[in-house]
Amino acid sequence: ETGVTQSPTHLIKTRGQQVTLRCSSQSGHNTVSWYQQALGQGPQFIFQYYREEENGRGNFPPRFSGLQFPNYSSELNVNALELDDSALYLCASSLGGATETQYFGPGTRLLVL
């Protein structure tokens, strides 16, 4: 059984650019959540996808968008990058259901210059 994987591991972009981060869910998991973890902070919930539909969103602007594919892998897209978008981006996969455990990937560290 493979765990949650994310790519790339590190990324450097400049302000105003766009970025796409990728996440492969653990086998059999149909739910994926994305979190932003700024330096010295706890992770902040961005949004969640269940069976290819967004079913929950945190306090992030619309320039943060996502996709979930039929194989339940996922993308996080961020447009018009700002310096404050520099952070570790974590995805977590799980089965649907309120009691299911989320399993986190190692994260993608994004630096915006």
Next chain:
Amino acid sequence: AQSVTQLDSQVPVFEEAPVELRCNYSSSVSVYLFWYVQYPNQGLQLLLKYLSGSTLVESINGFEAEFNKSQTSFHLRKPSVHISDTAEYFCAVRTSGGYQKVTFGIGTKLQVIP
């Protein structure tokens, strides 16, 4: 809306000494509670969770946490820490209904001193 407060940003402790990492939460509805551990340059790993039933939950590596509804707390304890326990620990809460949004605390850095 729910929130989590971790009262200590850093906790230094000598090896083999006991430790308690404090966590309080706020929510108007029933919640599930979690502790995650993050080692340097890694993602989060689930340490233990409370969903229902016994208020005392244990992990496989000797940590335990007790859900106290009246005090809205979920403190993490270990009777004897090891160097390998050095990491950042995050308390988290999720409402028992709806989608799986997890709200995390700011984290507590546990530094075990040899």
